[in-house]
Amino acid sequence: MKLKRSERLIDMTNYLINHPRTLITSGFFVTRYSSAKSSISEDLSIMKSTLEKQQLGTIEITNGAAGGIKYLPGIGSEEAHKVVDELTEQLADPSRKLPGGYLYMSDLLGHPSTLRAIGRMLASEYMRSDVDAVMTVETKGIPLAQAVANYLNVPFIIVRHESVITEGSTISVNYVSRSSERIQKMELSKRSLQRGMKVLIVDDYMKGGGTVHAMVDLLKEFEAELTGIAVFAEGTYKGQRAIEDFTSLLNVDTSQDGQVQIKAGNYFERNFKDIEER
Amino acid sequence: MKLKRSERLIDMTNYLINHPRTLITSGFFVTRYSSAKSSISEDLSIMKSTLEKQQLGTIEITNGAAGGIKYLPGIGSEEAHKVVDELTEQLADPSRKLPGGYLYMSDLLGHPSTLRAIGRMLASEYMRSDVDAVMTVETKGIPLAQAVANYLNVPFIIVRHESVITEGSTISVNYVSRSSERIQKMELSKRSLQRGMKVLIVDDYMKGGGTVHAMVDLLKEFEAELTGIAVFAEGTYKGQRAIEDFTSLLNVDTSQDGQVQIKAGNYFERNFKDIEER
Numbered sequence: 001m002k003l004k005r006s007e008r009l010i011d012m013t014n015y016l017i018n019h020p021r022t023l024i025t026s027g028f029f030v031t032r033y034s035s036a037k038s039s040i041s042e043d044l045s046i047m048k049s050t051l052e053k054q055q056l057g058t059i060e061i062t063n064g065a066a067g068g069i070k071y072l073p074g075i076g077s078e079e080a081h082k083v084v085d086e087l088t089e090q091l092a093d094p095s096r097k098l099p100g101g102y103l104y105m106s107d108l109l110g111h112p113s114t115l116r117a118i119g120r121m122l123a124s125e126y127m128r129s130d131v132d133a134v135m136t137v138e139t140k141g142i143p144l145a146q147a148v149a150n151y152l153n154v155p156f157i158i159v160r161h162e163s164v165i166t167e168g169s170t171i172s173v174n175y176v177s178r179s180s181e182r183i184q185k186m187e188l189s190k191r192s193l194q195r196g197m198k199v200l201i202v203d204d205y206m207k208g209g210g211t212v213h214a215m216v217d218l219l220k221e222f223e224a225e226l227t228g229i230a231v232f233a234e235g236t237y238k239g240q241r242a243i244e245d246f247t248s249l250l251n252v253d254t255s256q257d258g259q260v261q262i263k264a265g266n267y268f269e270r271n272f273k274d275i276e277e278r
Numbered sequence: 279m280k281l282k283r284s285e286r287l288i289d290m291t292n293y294l295i296n297h298p299r300t301l302i303t304s305g306f307f308v309t310r311y312s313s314a315k316s317s318i319s320e321d322l323s324i325m326k327s328t329l330e331k332q333q334l335g336t337i338e339i340t341n342g343a344a345g346g347i348k349y350l351p352g353i354g355s356e357e358a359h360k361v362v363d364e365l366t367e368q369l370a371d372p373s374r375k376l377p378g379g380y381l382y383m384s385d386l387l388g389h390p391s392t393l394r395a396i397g398r399m400l401a402s403e404y405m406r407s408d409v410d411a412v413m414t415v416e417t418k419g420i421p422l423a424q425a426v427a428n429y430l431n432v433p434f435i436i437v438r439h440e441s442v443i444t445e446g447s448t449i450s451v452n453y454v455s456r457s458s459e460r461i462q463k464m465e466l467s468k469r470s471l472q473r474g475m476k477v478l479i480v481d482d483y484m485k486g487g488g489t490v491h492a493m494v495d496l497l498k499e500f501e502a503e504l505t506g507i508a509v510f511a512e513g514t515y516k517g518q519r520a521i522e523d524f525t526s527l528l529n530v531d532t533s534q535d536g537q538v539q540i541k542a543g544n545y546f547e548r549n550f551k552d553i554e555e556r
Binding site for chain 2: 001003005006007009010011013014017018019046047049050051053054056098099100102103104105106107110111112113115116138139140142143146147149150153154155156157158160164165166167168189191192
C-alpha cells in the first residue's frame with residue numbers, strides 16, 4: 001500500500017515498537033510502502049534522530065548485503081529517575097507494611113504503565129548484550145520478566161515450584177532459601193531451554209539471593225549461560241549474599257526496629273554512572 | 279521542546295501506543311510540542327486516518343471542555359486470522375502431545391510477539407466496554423492476562439492457590455475443578471479489588487469452566503462485577519459447562535482415541551461476524 005511520508009512514519013513507529021531488537025532490511029519497508037529506497041532511508045534517519053532526541057532509544061544501522069536496521073529501546077536518565085522516585089514514594093506508604101517486615105507491592109507489578117517503565121529500564125541495560133531468553137520463578141517475578149522480555153523481544157521462561165502435567169518432563173534443583181532457611185524445589189520444563197542459550201534472570205525481590213542462585217544452578221543443569229541478573233527490589237541482608245553481581249531498581253532497607261526505608265537500587269550506578277558523577 | 283510535524287508524529291505514535299484507552303487533552307500535545315492547536319489537530323487527524331487504514335485501531339475524539347482524544351487499539355480481520363492460523367499450525371505439531379491428552383503450549387504464551395498479537399485480539403473485543411481490571415489465576419494465565427491488560431491499560435490481578443505473606447489478608451473460595459474433580463482453593467488479596475470494579479476474567483485454557491466459575495464467585499465475594507471472560511483455548515468438554523458465555527481464540531478438540539484437532543475458537547463469530555458472513 002502506497003503511503004505518504006507522514007503516514008509511513010506513523011506506521012513505521014508502530015512497527016518498530018512491536019519489533020524491538022530485530023534486524024529489519026530496508027527492502028522490507030520499500031516493499032511495505034511501495035516507496036523508493038531513498039525515501040525510506042530518509043524516513044529512517046528522521047526516525048533515528050527523533051527517537052534519540054526524545055530519549056526513547058536509537059536505531060542501529062548496519063550496511064552491506066546482510067545489513068538493515070534495528071530499533072533498540074532505551075530510556076533517558078531523567079525519565080528513569082522519575083520512575084524510581086514515583087515507585088519510592090508509592091512504596092513509602094505506611095499501609096503497605098505487612099507482618100514480618102514485608103511490603104505489599106503486588107499492585108505495582110500489576111500496572112501495565114509501571115511494568116512498561118521498569119521493563120524498559122531493566123531491558124535497556126542488556127539491549128546490546130547477547131540475550132536469548134529471560135528466566136524467572138513463579139509467581140511474583142512473572143509480570144516483570146514478561147515486561148523485560150517484551151523490550152528485549154525474547155521468550156521468557158517460568159520456573160515452577162511444583163510439577164505440572166502441562167509442562168511435560170522437567171529438570172529440578174533443590175535449594176535453601178537463605179531468608180526462610182527452608183529447603184525448596186524448583187523445576188523447569190526440559191523443552192523450555194536449549195543448551196548454550198544466553199539467559200537473563202529476572203525476579204521481583206532478592207534478599208539473600210538463594211532463589212536467584214538456584215536459578216543459576218538450573219541454568220548449569222541445562223548447560224545454558226548466564227548473561228545477567230536484574231531484580232525490581234533488593235532487601236537488606238546481613239551476611240554474604242549468594243549472588244553479588246546484579247542490578248536492582250530499588251533498595252528496601254529494613255532496620256531491626258521494623259522501620260522501612262526505600263531508596264534507589266544500584267541501577268543508576270550501573271547505567272548512568274557518567275551522568276550521575278557530573 | 280519544539281518539534282517538526284514528522285518528529286511530532288513519531289513521538290505522538292509512541293506516546294499513544296504507551297497510553298491506550300486514556301483520555302489525553304489536545305492541550306497536552308500543544309504544550310508537549312510547543313505547537314499551535316491547529317497543527318496538533320491536523321496531526322491527530324493524520325494519525326487517526328493512518329491507524330484506521332493500517333487496521334491498528336482508531337482515535338476517538340470528544341469535543342467540549344472535558345474533551346480530548348483516546349487511542350483505541352484494534353486488529354483487522356485479516357491479521358487476526360493470520361495470528362490464529364499460525365497458532366493452529368504451531369499447536370498441531372505432534373511433539374506437543376503430552377500424557378493425558380494435554381498439549382504443551384507454555385512456549386507460545388512466553389513469546390512477546392505472540393502475546394502482543396493475542397493480547398491485542400482479546401483486548402479489542404472489550405476496548406469500548408467498562409473494564410477496570412483483568413483477573414486471572416496463577417500460573418499459566420498470567421502472561422495472557424498481562425498482555426490483555428497492557429492493551430486495555432488497566433491493572434491485572436493474580437488469584438493465588440496458596441496464601442503468601444506478601445499478599446496480606448485474603449478472601450478465599452473453594453471449588454471443584456470439573457475436569458480433575460478435585461477440591462481446590464483460590465484466594466485473592468483483599469487489597470487488590472474494590473467494590474463495584476468491573477472485571478474481565480482471562481485464562482489460558484478452559485475445559486469444564488470450574489476454575490473460571492470460581493473466579494466469578496470470588497468477584498461476588500468482593501462485590502465486583504463481571505464484564506466478560508476470555509480464554510486462549512477452550513478444550514472439549516462432555517456435558518454442561520459451568521460457564522457458557524466466553525470468548526476463545528482456539529478450540530482444542532480431543533477425541534476419545536486421543537486424536538487432537540486444533541481449530542479457531544468462537545472469537546471470529548463474536549468479533550467479525552459481518553465480515554465472516556460476507
